[in-house]
Amino acid sequence: MNFTGKVCENIVQNFTKHEEVTYAYETTDTGVFESKVLIEGLEFASVESLNNEIERQFAMMVFKGDDDYDEDEIWAGEKIEKLIIREKYLDTIICKEGAFLWDESDYKYEYAGQFSKEDIKRIKRIVVPEDKAILINNEIIVVYAGTYDVLKEDILTIGTNVKIELFTIQLNGGRIVAIPNHIGVFNVYETDTALIDYIDKYK
Missing domain, CATH: 2.30.30 (SH3 type barrels.)
Structure with missing residues (x-):
């Protein structure tokens, strides 16, 4: 058509000097969540809360059939049917303490610089x-x-x-x-x- x-x-x-960012928020009702636009009236999450959330949810594992899980079998992947890796952000994430980037070596967000709502x-x-x-x-x-x-x-x-x-x-x-x-x-x-x-x- x-x-x-x-x-x-x-x-x-x-x-040209601007870049996409993701905001991290935390409330008692939702826990930590992310947004691509600024939400007025909500405080940013701390980077500690964000990293703790990622550590808990870094990977979700779906196990095969029975409930008899041997630790060695799990490490070898024999009991794992599906491994769902938590998607890491490639862009900068904004927390209460400033701007952060993903550190591949430590598997957590690391301080990268200052952020201002005016910009x-x-x-x-x-x-x-x-x-x-x-x-x-x-x-x-x-x-x-x-x-x-x-x-x-x-x-x-x-x-x-x-x-x-x-x-x-x-x-x-x-x-x-x-x-x-x-x-x-x-x-x-x-x-x-x-x-x-x-x-x-x-x-």
């Missing part, structure tokens, strides 16, 4: 699940499957009360176009980026 869009003027959005830039993104064709000025342009930053949002009013949201994105070849947000076609989400003042080890 072809969608109609439009070519846009160059839009400069220079967050946050929130980005909206759309996920195109499969290649889509859009019609622009009688030219068919392919928007390939992938994730795109939304550079600009507009509301297009058709008739008296029909409003369609237009997302301006930059295609893989550098062309900037505005495409309509068809409900159910694109997955839209937000994520935060921030400036981190890294210590020398991570610069």
